[in-house]
Amino acid sequence: xxxxxxxxxxxxxxxYSLPTISSWTEDGMPVKSQGSRxxxxxxxxxxxxxxxxxxxxxxxxxxxxxxxxDGGDDITMDKARLRNEIAKAKLSELELxxxxxxxxxxxxxxxxxxxxxxNARARLLGIPSKLRPAIQLEVGSPEGTxxxxxxxxxxxxxxxxxxxxxADAPIEEEPHAEPxxxxxxxxxxx
Numbered sequence: 001x002x003x004x005x006x007x008x009x010x011x012x013x014x015x016y017s018l019p020t021i022s023s024w025t026e027d028g029m030p031v032k033s034q035g036s037r038x039x040x041x042x043x044x045x046x047x048x049x050x051x052x053x054x055x056x057x058x059x060x061x062x063x064x065x066x067x068x069x070d071g072g073d074d075i076t077m078d079k080a081r082l083r084n085e086i087a088k089a090k091l092s093e094l095e096l097x098x099x100x101x102x103x104x105x106x107x108x109x110x111x112x113x114x115x116x117x118x119n120a121r122a123r124l125l126g127i128p129s130k131l132r133p134a135i136q137l138e139v140g141s142p143e144g145t146x147x148x149x150x151x152x153x154x155x156x157x158x159x160x161x162x163x164x165x166x167a168d169a170p171i172e173e174e175p176h177a178e179p180x181x182x183x184x185x186x187x188x189x190x
Contacts, residue, residue, distance in 0.1 A: 001046055002045035002046025002047065002048075002049070003044075003045045003046075004032055004043070004045075005043055005045055006040040006043070007021050007035075007040060007043070010043045010048060014048070014049075014052075024051075025041065027055075028051070029048055029052070030043070030047040030051055063076065121160060124156050125153075125157075127152065128150075128152045128153045131152060132149050135148050
């Protein structure tokens with residue numbers, strides 16, 4: 001059994017304010033005798049300290065039960081609620097940005113980029129065919145023309161293989177075969 005004290009004395013002993021002692025009394029802190037007109041509440045200090053310790057243990061258990069360990073950081077319910085609110089805010093901002101046309105869905109971006117890459121690839125692969133007549137004019141021999149055109153094709157394919165897109169598999173094509181029945185062009189145009 002502890003010392004029997006009034007509310008003010010208990011507040012002084014515990015180092016808390018009178019409103020805090022009143023609040024704890026309403027929350028169930030043990031009272032030796034109820035106050036009434038002209039009569040003060042009386043408290044047993046030992047019982048009050050036991051009650052406060054039990055309450056603190058209960059709060060600690062509740063906090064532990066409401067805490068999840070996330071990679072070394074303890075996440076309390078308050079932190080989880082805050083993270084949830086932040087996620088909702090970010091989602092709202094993203095939806096607004098989409099409505100304003102500031103962002104696009106990734107699948108749309110992938111489609112556009114894939115189309116542009118395919119167009120660039122097709123144009124690059126068409127270069128050797130367009131160069132063939134000019135090379136033929138400069139070189140003058142079908143074998144030399146074929147060698148140079150195949151080298152240009154090889155260099156283009158090598159460059160395309162270095163540029164990897166996750167939408168397209170690496171390009172593994174052989175240089176195009178020499179076109180059939182192509183008339184030879186000589187330096188004098190005959």
